[in-house]
Amino acid sequence: MNCERVRKLLYPTPAKCxxxxxxAEAMAHLRSCEACRKTIDARADWSRExxxxxxxxxxxxxxxxxxxxxVAASRPALLSSRVVQAMAAAAVVLAVLAGWLVSRATSQAFxxxxxxxxxxxxxxxxxxxSGDPRQLESWFxxxxxxxxxxxxxxxxxxxxxxxxxxxxxxxxxxxxxxxxRPVSLFQLNARDVRLSGLERSVIDGAPLWRMSYRGFAxxxxxxxxxxxxxxxxxxxxxxLQLASTARIESAGY
Amino acid sequence: MKIVPFRSSPENAVERQxxxxxxxxxxxSLYSTSVRMTGNAQAxxxxxxxxSRKVVQSARMLRERRNxxxxxxxxxxxxxxxYLRRQKLWREVDLDAGDSDFTVxxxxxxxxxxxxxxxxxAPPLRAVVLLIDIEEFTISEAAGILKIPPGTAASRLAxxxxxxxxxxxxxxxxxxxxxxxx
Numbered sequence: 001m002n003c004e005r006v007r008k009l010l011y012p013t014p015a016k017c018x019x020x021x022x023x024a025e026a027m028a029h030l031r032s033c034e035a036c037r038k039t040i041d042a043r044a045d046w047s048r049e050x051x052x053x054x055x056x057x058x059x060x061x062x063x064x065x066x067x068x069x070x071v072a073a074s075r076p077a078l079l080s081s082r083v084v085q086a087m088a089a090a091a092v093v094l095a096v097l098a099g100w101l102v103s104r105a106t107s108q109a110f111x112x113x114x115x116x117x118x119x120x121x122x123x124x125x126x127x128x129x130s131g132d133p134r135q136l137e138s139w140f141x142x143x144x145x146x147x148x149x150x151x152x153x154x155x156x157x158x159x160x161x162x163x164x165x166x167x168x169x170x171x172x173x174x175x176x177x178x179x180x181r182p183v184s185l186f187q188l189n190a191r192d193v194r195l196s197g198l199e200r201s202v203i204d205g206a207p208l209w210r211m212s213y214r215g216f217a218x219x220x221x222x223x224x225x226x227x228x229x230x231x232x233x234x235x236x237x238x239x240l241q242l243a244s245t246a247r248i249e250s251a252g253y
Numbered sequence: 254m255k256i257v258p259f260r261s262s263p264e265n266a267v268e269r270q271x272x273x274x275x276x277x278x279x280x281x282s283l284y285s286t287s288v289r290m291t292g293n294a295q296a297x298x299x300x301x302x303x304x305s306r307k308v309v310q311s312a313r314m315l316r317e318r319r320n321x322x323x324x325x326x327x328x329x330x331x332x333x334x335x336y337l338r339r340q341k342l343w344r345e346v347d348l349d350a351g352d353s354d355f356t357v358x359x360x361x362x363x364x365x366x367x368x369x370x371x372x373x374x375a376p377p378l379r380a381v382v383l384l385i386d387i388e389e390f391t392i393s394e395a396a397g398i399l400k401i402p403p404g405t406a407a408s409r410l411a412x413x414x415x416x417x418x419x420x421x422x423x424x425x426x427x428x429x430x431x432x433x434x435x
Binding site for chain 1: 269273276277280281282283284285288289294298301302305306309310312367368371382383385386387389390391392393396403404407410411414417
């Protein structure tokens with residue numbers, strides 16, 4: 001590589017020139033060529049002379065103020081962007097909260113209706129009076145879109161069963177008596193109901209949901225896609241124990 | 254400088270703030286370049302203001318944080334070129350033409366010093382001198398700012414140096430003479 005080529009490749013100086021594949025070779029030449037080094041040094045001196053002739057001029061204060069205003073004007077946009085993001089996040093939280101509250105209210109209304117139905121059927125007659133769980137299950141067959149399982153509840157007496165409608169959902173209603181107190185077991189398709197209106201408890205390692213309404217205790221559990229709801233004026237602890245028994249009995253099928 | 258469509262994110266907010274900080278830090282350099290390119294202090298102020306507004310507004314489009322200074326100069330030189338074209342003072346340089354063919358800016362009134370000599374250069378030549386010699390950008394960076402190939406930037410710089418050398422008798426001894434190069 002000759003001097004002319006090297007000086008062209010390293011124009012104006014090695015620090016500012018365009019780096020090409022020949023750069024390394026040109027730099028190697030420069031290290032060994034005093035004439036080229038002098039030329040490059042003279043270019044650097046010339047550049048410094050030019051710089052000395054053009055000291056940076058201070059921008060007028062009015063321009064500085066205008067630029068400051070432009071920069072400041074961009075900050076509210078940033079702020080509003082953050083506010084919008086915060087508002088969007090708050091809206092999502094509120095929407096979720098509102099959805100949860102509506103769901104909870106709807107769920108509570110449904111289970112209150114179950115309690116009221118229990119009271120309604122206290123004096124009602126069974127459509128099929130029987131103490132035989134299998135007979136009652138057979139009777140429900142083809143009457144519901146889910147399989148009705150009639151459990152035996154310890155010392156409780158099985159009285160009979162009937163169909164009922166809860167908020168347009170078809171349900172099986174099984175009557176028991178325990179300690180001379182009526183106990184109703186409602187069974188319905190679990191997909192039709194949300195449990196968010198009830199309080200959740202865990203008994204014997206399994207979840208149970210409960211509520212109290214107008215002197216009635218309610219206990220619920222879900223099994224194989226069927227929601228089982230026990231309602232009685234028994235003490236809540238007794239009813240929960242009964243519900244736990246019913247769950248174990250149902251699981252034995 | 255690569256740009257991508259706007260995406261609103263906290264990163265954009267940080268980017269805009271960073272660009273604004275760089276803008277304020279190099280304001281004197283921007284103003285100096287603008288004055289030397291236009292020869293008109295009021296026009297220089299207006300152009301810096303216009304470019305600053307564009308820079309702040311476009312900061313959200315910036316993808317690379319590297320070399321924000323070069324990007325800001327690019328925005329400013331675009332505004333300056335548009336201004337000079339409106340004033341019919343900007344004409345692309347014919348690198349094959351002789352020295353007598355270049356455009357002499359009306360900004361130049363005499364050749365008392367190096368400033369006057371620079372003012373006599375055609376704006377495209379003056380721009381490479383200001384960017385590479387004064388603002389110390391590399392050939393590649395100046396080429397990016399002026400949207401020309403690096404080879405063209407180097408040729409314009411060599412041409413500008415040659416014309417300055419011939420105008421500046423007082424500096425002639427210091428100017429390297431490189432006959433035939435570039």
